Amino acid sequence: MESWKRRLRMGMVGGGQGAFIGAVHRIAAALDQQIELVAGCFSRDPANTKLTGAQLYLDPARCYDSFQAMAEAEARLPADKRIDFVAIVTPNAAHYPAAVAFLDAGIHVVCDKPMTCSIEEAEDLVTRVEKTGLVFALTHNYTAHPLIRHARELFRSGRMGTVRKVVAEYLQDWLARPVERDGSKQAGWRTDPAQSGVGGALGDIGSHAFNLAEYVTGERVVELSCDKTTFVQGRRLDDDANILLRFAGGAKGILTCSQIATGEENALKLRVYAAEGGIAWEQENPNYMKLYRLGEPVRTLGRGHCDYLTPEAMAVTRTPAGHPEGYLEAFATLYVGAVEAIRRHIDGKPMPTADYRFPTVHDGLRGVKFIHRAVESAQKGGVWVTL
Numbered sequence: 001m002e003s004w005k006r007r008l009r010m011g012m013v014g015g016g017q018g019a020f021i022g023a024v025h026r027i028a029a030a031l032d033q034q035i036e037l038v039a040g041c042f043s044r045d046p047a048n049t050k051l052t053g054a055q056l057y058l059d060p061a062r063c064y065d066s067f068q069a070m071a072e073a074e075a076r077l078p079a080d081k082r083i084d085f086v087a088i089v090t091p092n093a094a095h096y097p098a099a100v101a102f103l104d105a106g107i108h109v110v111c112d113k114p115m116t117c118s119i120e121e122a123e124d125l126v127t128r129v130e131k132t133g134l135v136f137a138l139t140h141n142y143t144a145h146p147l148i149r150h151a152r153e154l155f156r157s158g159r160m161g162t163v164r165k166v167v168a169e170y171l172q173d174w175l176a177r178p179v180e181r182d183g184s185k186q187a188g189w190r191t192d193p194a195q196s197g198v199g200g201a202l203g204d205i206g207s208h209a210f211n212l213a214e215y216v217t218g219e220r221v222v223e224l225s226c227d228k229t230t231f232v233q234g235r236r237l238d239d240d241a242n243i244l245l246r247f248a249g250g251a252k253g254i255l256t257c258s259q260i261a262t263g264e265e266n267a268l269k270l271r272v273y274a275a276e277g278g279i280a281w282e283q284e285n286p287n288y289m290k291l292y293r294l295g296e297p298v299r300t301l302g303r304g305h306c307d308y309l310t311p312e313a314m315a316v317t318r319t320p321a322g323h324p325e326g327y328l329e330a331f332a333t334l335y336v337g338a339v340e341a342i343r344r345h346i347d348g349k350p351m352p353t354a355d356y357r358f359p360t361v362h363d364g365l366r367g368v369k370f371i372h373r374a375v376e377s378a379q380k381g382g383v384w385v386t387l
């Protein structure tokens with residue numbers, strides 16, 4: 001049956017009882033009624049997987065003890081039963097082996113960030129995705145906010161002039177104390193290099209700020225200099241970093257990320273200044289964006305105004321202006337983009353060439369390189385390194 005006549009079937013790896021982002025992915029996938037969750041390996045603990053599966057009304061036969069068993073069993077099911085794609089929402093270190101298992105089984109992948117723990121793994125995923133032609137969507141969810149899509153069009157169309165300065169911040173305070181030693185599951189693996197990779201705050205949130213800066217400006221970072229710190233004694237990874245950026249087109253930037261910034265919740269902010277204008281956007285107030293034009297009064301753009309927003313922004317807004325949308329809707333928008341690409345693949349239709357509607361395996365490789373180069377620069381005393 002053509003995929004357009006049915007919902008896509010989704011599997012999930014990670015997202016068991018007590019997990020954070022798995023539930024967000026399930027809500028996002030459900031929002032636009034294009035996707036049905038039918039299988040999962042929600043934890044390394046089979047009892048947790050069974051319980052999670054039961055609470056999600058899944059067939060117990062499709063709740064698997066390991067992601068390897070899940071990939072093999074799903075690939076053996078008839079085409080009208082097996083999952084079309086899997087969402088990988090485990091701690092970072094499991095992203096790579098899980099992605100390989102499902103790509104090898106011919107199953108499309110949606111994966112959370114950072115894509116892998118090493119550059120070699122990231123490059124290998126690029127090769128596998130290119131070889132198989134399967135869809136690989138990376139959930140840098142902030143790229144899907146309507147006003148971010150609008151900003152992207154403003155800079156990429158040249159309407160703002162040459163980009164000169166980029167300020168990307170991602171500040172939180174939830175690791176200001178050593179909560180990893182008090183049993184916080186999320187803090188535990190994020191501060192463990194074996195599960196998180198070489199970056200702490202750098203990998204967890206710096207990678208989002210980096211991705212957003214390149215996404216909106218269309219400019220690639222070519223060099224960086226990083227100063228990273230571990231403020232909480234005994235912690236093994238950075239919990240704060242300050243980075244200078246040089247972009248290919250001549251722009252300069254600052255990227256700062258921190259998980260010990262007392263008082264901050266989830267303060268991802270992006271400011272971009274070009275020769276003719278600029279923008280300022282904050283994810284905690286995502287329905288509004290400041291627009292600057294040189295010599296003119298500051299304007300505040302709202303989400304959902306078809307008279308002045310670009311079609312790219314209007315295409316991803318669901319409710320009229322004044323009815324707030326946010327984190328979950330943007331997450332769902334990435335799923336809409338990925339679903340359309342997967343449907344095209346299933347139905348043998350041409351794939352979009354440059355799909356900005358979801359970050360790809362190539363963006364994943366950029367992010368992993370950013371983390372590694374930033375760590376390398378910091379370890380060498382802040383020397384400039386190329387990216």
Ligand SMILES: NC(=O)c1ccc[n+]([C@@H]2O[C@H](COP(=O)([O-])OP(=O)(O)OC[C@H]3O[C@@H](n4cnc5c(N)ncnc54)[C@H](O)[C@@H]3O)[C@@H](O)[C@H]2O)c1
Nearest residue numbers: 014015016019020021041042043044089090091092112113
């Ligand atoms: N895009 C975002 O905004 C965002 C936000 C938070 C987390 N994340 C990313 O999502 C991922 C998960 O983060 P989290 O905070 O939900 O972590 P978490 O610890 O809350 O949940 C991880 C889940 O994965 C399961 N798991 C671990 N290894 C597994 C395996 N081998 N097979 C099956 N299940 C396994 C755990 O049991 C748990 O249920 C991380 O990569 C993180 O960087 C992204």
